[in-house]
Amino acid sequence: MKKKAMVLSGLLVMVLVGVAFAAEEKSELMKMAESLPLWSTIPFAGILLSIALFPLFAPRFWHHHFGKVSAFWAIITIIPMLAVYKHAGLHEFLHIFIGDYFPFIILLWGLFTVAGNIYLKGTLVGTPWINTGWLAVGTGIASWMGTTGAAMLMIRPFLRANRYRKYRTFMVVFFIFLVCNIGGALTPVGDPPLFIGFLHGVPFFWVTLKILPHMLFVVGCVLAIYFVMDLYYYKKEGAVFTGEKEPLGLEGWYNFIFLAGIVGSVIFSGIVKLGEVNILGVHRTIESLIRDGFIILMGILSLVITPREVREANEFTWFPIKEVAYLFAGIFAAMAPCLLILEAGEKGAAAPLMRAMEHPYHYFWATGILSSFLDNTPTYYTFFTSALGKFFTGVPEPQAVPMLLSQKPIFLKAISAGAVFFGANTYIGNAPNFMVRSISEEAGTPMPSFFGYMLKYSCTILIPVFILVTLIFFH
Amino acid sequence: MAIHKILFPTKFRELSFDALSALLELKEAGLEEVVLLHVIEREQVGFVPYGGYLKEEEERLRDIARLKFEEWQQFLERKGIKSKFHILVGNPVPKILAVAEEDNVDLIVAGRKKRQALERYIGSSMLDLLQRSKKPVLVFKYMCYDIEKGREFCVVNQQLCEHLLLATDFSESSERAFRFLENFKGPAKKITLLHVVSEDLGKPALEKEASEAKAKLSEFSQKLQQKGFTSQYYVHIGKPVQEILKISQEYETNMVLMGTTGKGRWRALWLGSVSQRVAEFSHLPVLLVP
Numbered sequence: 001m002k003k004k005a006m007v008l009s010g011l012l013v014m015v016l017v018g019v020a021f022a023a024e025e026k027s028e029l030m031k032m033a034e035s036l037p038l039w040s041t042i043p044f045a046g047i048l049l050s051i052a053l054f055p056l057f058a059p060r061f062w063h064h065h066f067g068k069v070s071a072f073w074a075i076i077t078i079i080p081m082l083a084v085y086k087h088a089g090l091h092e093f094l095h096i097f098i099g100d101y102f103p104f105i106i107l108l109w110g111l112f113t114v115a116g117n118i119y120l121k122g123t124l125v126g127t128p129w130i131n132t133g134w135l136a137v138g139t140g141i142a143s144w145m146g147t148t149g150a151a152m153l154m155i156r157p158f159l160r161a162n163r164y165r166k167y168r169t170f171m172v173v174f175f176i177f178l179v180c181n182i183g184g185a186l187t188p189v190g191d192p193p194l195f196i197g198f199l200h201g202v203p204f205f206w207v208t209l210k211i212l213p214h215m216l217f218v219v220g221c222v223l224a225i226y227f228v229m230d231l232y233y234y235k236k237e238g239a240v241f242t243g244e245k246e247p248l249g250l251e252g253w254y255n256f257i258f259l260a261g262i263v264g265s266v267i268f269s270g271i272v273k274l275g276e277v278n279i280l281g282v283h284r285t286i287e288s289l290i291r292d293g294f295i296i297l298m299g300i301l302s303l304v305i306t307p308r309e310v311r312e313a314n315e316f317t318w319f320p321i322k323e324v325a326y327l328f329a330g331i332f333a334a335m336a337p338c339l340l341i342l343e344a345g346e347k348g349a350a351a352p353l354m355r356a357m358e359h360p361y362h363y364f365w366a367t368g369i370l371s372s373f374l375d376n377t378p379t380y381y382t383f384f385t386s387a388l389g390k391f392f393t394g395v396p397e398p399q400a401v402p403m404l405l406s407q408k409p410i411f412l413k414a415i416s417a418g419a420v421f422f423g424a425n426t427y428i429g430n431a432p433n434f435m436v437r438s439i440s441e442e443a444g445t446p447m448p449s450f451f452g453y454m455l456k457y458s459c460t461i462l463i464p465v466f467i468l469v470t471l472i473f474f475h
Numbered sequence: 476m477a478i479h480k481i482l483f484p485t486k487f488r489e490l491s492f493d494a495l496s497a498l499l500e501l502k503e504a505g506l507e508e509v510v511l512l513h514v515i516e517r518e519q520v521g522f523v524p525y526g527g528y529l530k531e532e533e534e535r536l537r538d539i540a541r542l543k544f545e546e547w548q549q550f551l552e553r554k555g556i557k558s559k560f561h562i563l564v565g566n567p568v569p570k571i572l573a574v575a576e577e578d579n580v581d582l583i584v585a586g587r588k589k590r591q592a593l594e595r596y597i598g599s600s601m602l603d604l605l606q607r608s609k610k611p612v613l614v615f616k617y618m619c620y621d622i623e624k625g626r627e628f629c630v631v632n633q634q635l636c637e638h639l640l641l642a643t644d645f646s647e648s649s650e651r652a653f654r655f656l657e658n659f660k661g662p663a664k665k666i667t668l669l670h671v672v673s674e675d676l677g678k679p680a681l682e683k684e685a686s687e688a689k690a691k692l693s694e695f696s697q698k699l700q701q702k703g704f705t706s707q708y709y710v711h712i713g714k715p716v717q718e719i720l721k722i723s724q725e726y727e728t729n730m731v732l733m734g735t736t737g738k739g740r741w742r743a744l745w746l747g748s749v750s751q752r753v754a755e756f757s758h759l760p761v762l763l764v765p
Contacts, residue, residue: 055526063523063532312569317517323524428525438521441528442564 028088030394033344040080040337044378047073047334051327052373052428056450066323070330077334091281092336098282100199101332103292104377105325107195107266108148110295114258115149116316117306122248125241126162128230131171132223134158135178139219142183143190143208145259151180151432152314159443164241167233169447172440173457174226178219180432181424185215185417189263191430193371193380193419197412199288200384201401204270207416210409214417214473221465252310258298265294320435328377335378342382345389354390361474363387364414368422368466372429372458380419387411414474421466425458426450478504478658482580482610484512484571487543494586494617495547499554500635503661509551510578511560513540514567521564537562568603575610582762584613605735605751605763611655613730613762614754621758630758632729636662640728642669642719642753645691648734652764653695656732657702666699668692668708669722671715685710716752723759730760 050069054062062069081089124130134154142150158175162168184190186208188198194207269291276283341348346355357363363383371379391408392400404412423430427437427450437447448456478501485491499506520533544560551558563570575583585601605612619630636659643649656666670688672681692708699706711718723731733750754761 051525055523059523059526059529060532062526063529066524312566315517315565317522317566319518320522323522327524427527431525434525434527435522437527438523439528441530442517442521447527 028085029092029340030344032085032088032092033340034347036337036341036344036349038341038349040077041341043073043077043334044331044338047327047330048373048378055428055434067326070327072330074330074333077336081336092340093333094280095282096332096336096339097329098279099284100196100381101329103199103288104192104195104332105328106292106295107189107262108146108192108324109321110262110299111146111149111189111259112152112321113299114255114262114302115145115152116314117252117255117302117310118153119251119310119313120153120157120248121246121251121313122157123243123246124157124161124248125245126158126165126168126171128227128234130161131158131230132227134161135174135226136219136223138175138179139183139223142179143186144263146189147180147184147191147430148432148435149259150183151175151436154179155436155439156314156443159440159445162445164243165234165239166237168445170229170233170457171226172436172445172447173453174222174229176427176433176436177222177424177457177462178226180436181430182215182218182222182421185211185420187263189266191420191423192377194416195266196377196381197384197416198266198270201398202405202412204267206405210413211416211420214413214421214469217472218421218465218469221468222461225461251313252306255302255306258302261298262295265291265298315439320431324431331378335381338382339385342386343389345393347393348389350386354386357386357390359474360410360414361470363411364418364466364470364474367415367418368425371419371422372425376419376423376430380415383415383419384412387415410474417469417473421462421469425462426454478506478581480508480510480578480580481506481582481584481613482510482512482571482575482578483584484514484567484574485586487513487540488586490617491586492547492550494584494615496550497617497633497635498584498615499556500662502554502556504636504658505661506556508557508559510574510580511544511547511558512571512574513544513560513562514570515540515562515564516567517565533564568600568607571604572607572609575608580610582611582613583608584615586615586617602751602755605754609765611762611764613760615760616758619758632758632760634729635760636729638665638667638726638728639663639730639732640667640669640719640723640726641732642671642715642722642749643692643695643734644670644715644749645688646734648764650734652732652734652762655762655764656699656704660703663704665705665707667722667726667728668695668699668706669719670708670710671718672710672712673715674713681712685712715749716756719749719753720757723757728759730762731757732762732764735763735765 047070050073054066054069078093081093085092124134134157138150138154141153145153155172155175158171159168162171165171181191184194188195188202188204188207194202197207198204269285269287272287274286274290276285277289341350344350348354357366367379367383370382387408388395388397388400388404391411392403395403423433427433441447447453481498481501483495483498485495495509498509515533515536519536520529523529540562541560544562548558548560561574563574571583571585583604585604601614605614615632617632619632621628621630639656639659641652641656643653656663670692672684672688674681676684688710689708692710696706696708709722711722719731719733722728731753733753735748735750750761750763754763
C-alpha cells in the first residue's frame with residue numbers, strides 16, 4: 001500500500017513538473033511572441049521575394065544557387081533568435097522542423113514518388129470535349145493524389161493530345177488553374193497548405209465538406225470558359241489530327257493502391273489517438289509518426305515494384321522535389337518569427353493588421369493575394385495562425401483550432417479557399433505551376449511570361465470568378 | 476557482329492577528344508561511322524524553382540555542343556570516318572540506350588570522368604548503362620590515376636587493341652565475347668585467354684574445374700590461332716576480380732573483354748558482378764559483351 005502510494009505520488013510529481021515546465025515553456029513562447037519586433041520578419045519577406053524575383057530577373061543564378069539563398073535566409077533568422085531567446089528560440093525551430101517541416105516534406109515526397117510511377121500512355125485527340133473532360137478528371141483526382149501528383153500524371157498526355165493544335169498555350173494555363181491548384185481544394189492531401197492545417201488540428205474531411213460548394217462553383221465557371229475558348233480556337237484553326245493513334249493504357253496502375261495507402265494513413269492519423277512521444281522536447285503524436293513511416297514505406301514499395309522504364313517514360317527526376325525540400329527548409333525557418341508575432345494577436349507587433357482584418361472576405365483576399373505571389377503554404381499558415389491569434393489570443397492551439405472551426409468556420413473557409421484558389425494566379429503561387437510550365441516549354445508549347453500569364457489569363461479569368469466567390473460565399 | 480558503327484556519348488570532359496582519337500584504332504577493326512551524342516541533363520535547364528524552363532540556356536548549351544561536334548566531325552572526316560551527332564535533353568542513360576537502338580550501333584563507347592586516386596573509375600550512371608545495354612559497351616579510360624605502394628602513378632591508354640585479354644567463365648555471354656574477338660582481327664596482335672577458378676572450391680572440385688578449363692581454353696586458343704591470332708591461355712586460382720585485374724597488368728594487355736550476365740538491378744547492386752567490378756577497378760579499357 002505504501003509502495004503504491006509512493007508510485008502514485010511520484011507520478012503526480014512528474015505530471016506536475018511536466019505541466020509546470022510546459023506552462024513555463026508556453027509562457028516563455030508567448031513572451032517571445034509578444035516581444036518580437038516587426039523587422040524580425042524581414043528574412044521571411046526576403047526568402048519569399050527571392051522566390052518571386054530571382055526566377056524572373058536572374059534565372060540562371062537562381063537555378064544554380066537557390067539552395068544557398070534559402071540557407072542564407074534561414075541562417076540569418078536562426079542565429080539571432082537563438083542568441084536572444086536561447087532555449088525558447090531553439091524549441092520553436094525544433095517544433096517547426098519536427099512538427100511541420102518533416103511531415104510536410106514526407107507527404108510531398110510520397111505523393112510525388114508514387115504519382116511518378118504511374119504512366120499514362122497512348123494518344124488522345126485534343127478536341128474541346130476531350131480536353132474539357134481531361135481537365136475535369138485532373139481536377140477531380142487532384143484532391144486525392146495531390147496537385148503535384150495529378151499534374152505530373154496528366155500533363156504529358158494532355159500535351160501529346162494537343163500537339164497537332166496551333167493554339168495550345170491557353171490549354172496549359174487552364175491546366176495550371178484547375179489541376180495544379182483549384183482541384184486540390186478538397187483534402188489535406190490535395191494541396192500542401194491544407195495539410196499544414198490538418199497537422200494543426202483541422203479534421204481531414206472538414207475541407208471536403210466545407211469547401212466543396214466554393215470549389216464546384218469555381219471549377220464550373222473556369223471549365224465553362226475553357227470549353228468556349230477551346231471550341232472557338234478549334235473551329236478557327238480547323239486543325240485535323242493526322243498522327244498515329246496509340247491505344248490508351250496505364251502502366252504502374254498498382255501505384256493507385258499506394259496512393260490509397262497514403263491517403264488512408266493521413267486519415268488514420270487524424271482519427272486515431274495513440275498518445276504522444278517527446279522528440280528533442282517536441283511532442284509528436286504516435287499516430288503522426290506511424291503516418292510518416294507508412295508514407296515512406298509506400299514510396300519505397302512504389303519505387304521497388306515499379307519498373308524503372310515507367311519512371312523513364314514519365315521523364316521522372318528527383319530534382320523538383322529536392323528543390324522544394326531545400327527551399328521549404330529555408331521558408332519554414334524564416335517563417336518562425338512571423339508566426340510567433342501573429343500568434344501574439346493584438347498583443348504582438350502585428351496588432352494593427354489584426355485589428356484591420358475583420359471580415360471573412362478580408363481573409364479570403366489577403367490570403368489569396370499573398371498566395372498568388374508567395375507560396376501558398378506559408379501564406380495559409382500565416383493567416384491560419386493570425387485568425388487563431390485574433391479570435392483566441394493566448395488559447396493554446398489544440399483548444400483554439402476546434403473553437404475556430406465551431407465558432408468562426410467562415411474565416412477558415414476563406415483562408416483555405418484563398419490559399420488554394422489564388423495559388424493559380426501566378427507561376428510562383430504553387431510548386432506544380434512551375435513544373436508544368438517547365439514540362440510544357442520543353443515539349444515545345446510556348447508559355448506566357450510571368451506578367452503575360454497574369455495580365456492575359458489570371459486577371460481576366462480568375463479574378464472575376466473570385467469576385468463572384470466573394471459575393472456569394474464571403475460577403 | 477562487327478564494329479562498323481560506334482556510339483560515342485560525351486559530356487565534353489577533359490580528354491574526351493583524346494579518347495575519341497584513340498578509338499580510331501578501331502578503323503582496322505572495320506569502323507566506318509561514329510555517332511556522337513551529347514545529352515544535356517534536364518536539371519541543367521529545366522525545373523527552375525518557381526521559374527520554368529531555361530530555353531535560352533538550352534540553346535546556349537546546344538550551340539556549344541554543336542560547335543564542338545562540328546570540329547570533331549572535321550577531324551573524323553580527315554581520318555576517313557563518317558559521323559553524325561545528336562544533342563538531346565533528358566536523362567543520359569535512357570537517351571544513350573535509345574540512340575543506340577535507333578541508330579543500330581555495334582558498340583557503345585562510354586568514357587569516364589577524370590579519376591582521382593582511390594576513387595572508383597565509374598559512377599552509378601555507367602553501372603546503370605552496363606546493366607541495361609543490349610549492345611556491347613566499351614568502358615574507355617583514356618587516362619587513369621592510381622596509388623600503388625603509397626606512390627601515385629598515371630596510366631595513359633593510347634593503344635587499344637594490340638594485346639587483348641579475354642576473361643571467360645564459359646557462360647553464354649562469354650561465348651559471345653569470344654566471338655566478338657574476331658572483330659579485332661586487324662589491329663589485335665595477341666590474345667590472352669584467362670579463366671579463374673574460385674579458391675572457395677574444395678581441392679577435388681578445384682582440380683577438376685582447372686583441368687576442364689585448361690582443355691576448353693586450349694580449344695579456344697587453337698581456334699584463335701587458326702584465325703591468325705597469336706594466343707596464350709592461363710587458368711588461375713583465386714578471386715576472379717583480383718586475378719583478372721592482376722593478369723591484365725602483369726601481361727601488359729591493352730584491353731579486357733568479358734561477357735556480362737545481365738544480373739537484375741537489385742542483385743547487381745547488392746552482389747555486384749565480376750564484369751562490372753572489373754570495369755569499375757581496372758586501369759584498362761574494358762569491353763563488356765551482353
